Amino acid sequence: DTAVSQTPKYLVTQMGNDKSIKCEQNLGHDTMYWYKQDSKKFLKIMFSYNNKELIINETVPNRFSPKSPDKAHLNLHINSLELGDSAVYFCASSHDPQRGTDTQYFGPGTRLTVL
């Protein structure tokens, strides 16, 4: 009965490679998010999608491209990986923030290591 799930949990790859992280939620939420947590544990939002539409797009390199095939899924594709992309990436979901009840529930995280 996992609420927000991410795969893979760990991802180790070489610089320059392209990789994807998948996220799924079974909470019936219509808004999903990607966050990056760096080595100093600072958690910062990257993107949010509401009903498959991009709502928040922070200052993130365009090597990062989110894709939402449906309301329950939000994947993150990263091109030409760099050393500085090493971090833990968290997916989260919530009801539409505009409707009030907007608590965000987080997945377990994907630890990306770029060598």
Place this chain on the structure above:
Amino acid sequence: EDQVTQSPEALRLQEGESSSLNCSYTVSGLRGLFWYRQDPGKGPEFLFTLYSAGEEKEKERLKATLTKKESFLHITAPKPEDSATYLCAPRYNTDKLIFGTGTRLQVFP
């Protein structure tokens, strides 16, 4: 730019020793303040949401309060299992959560 500051950065308590964590935030445009707990290697776990000054919420040994400029997370008679990083995150008109850097709490038996 919206700001959030948490203090202390780290806190070591003996089991049963009550204390408080602080979260200071930019006031204008606040649309809710969220508290999360994060265990090592895991995602943040939701604890509380506070929406207006004077509001309080409780859960077991934790009580969150909100004033006009800051929020407190009070921990009463903590146990070792309360050890975690506690994150606060105000939300503004942009609908983004702005996370603080957290308070790392260690409770020793």
